[in-house]
Amino acid sequence: MSPKRDKSYYLANKKRIRSLNKKWIKENKERFSMINRRGQVKRREKFKKRIFKILGNKCSECGFDDERTFQISSITNLGKKISKNNNGNKFLRCLFKMSTEELRNNFQLLCSNCNWIKKINLKERVRPKKISKDTEINKKREY
Ligand SMILES: [Zn+2]
Secondary structure (H helix, E strand, C coil), rough: CCCHHHHHHHHHCCCHHHHHHHHHHHHHHHHHHHHHHHHHHHHHHHHHHHHHCCCCCCCCCCCCCCCEEEEEECCCCHHHHHHHHHCCCHHHHHHHHHCCHHHHHHHEEEEHHHHHHHHHHHHCCCCCCCCCCCCCCHHCCCC
């Protein structure tokens, strides 16, 4: 069957197919979550591959090219907004959909060392909250 025919069949039976799918998911919850997780990992790899490639496949500070250390760092307010409002796969999907130019204008690739250095230099680092004198931890210390 050609993909085109497949699609027209789907469109004609949209409601029925959807309700069948829903029913299957309900009856096979564990299998579905397993399949779904596998798909998520695959999608994440696909997203990362394209994003890394566009952003140069190496750290833009020091040139380190081990992709296990890559972190996507925002360089504009728009980039910051996008990373703040999306997490995990959603964030990657959002970047995946961007044009090459948009992506390069708003994000850069850094290795985790350079990204931490940047965060500390810009004072973006999240500091641990100061513990006030009457917290549980300090009370216990007195004994
Ligand atoms: Zn680096």
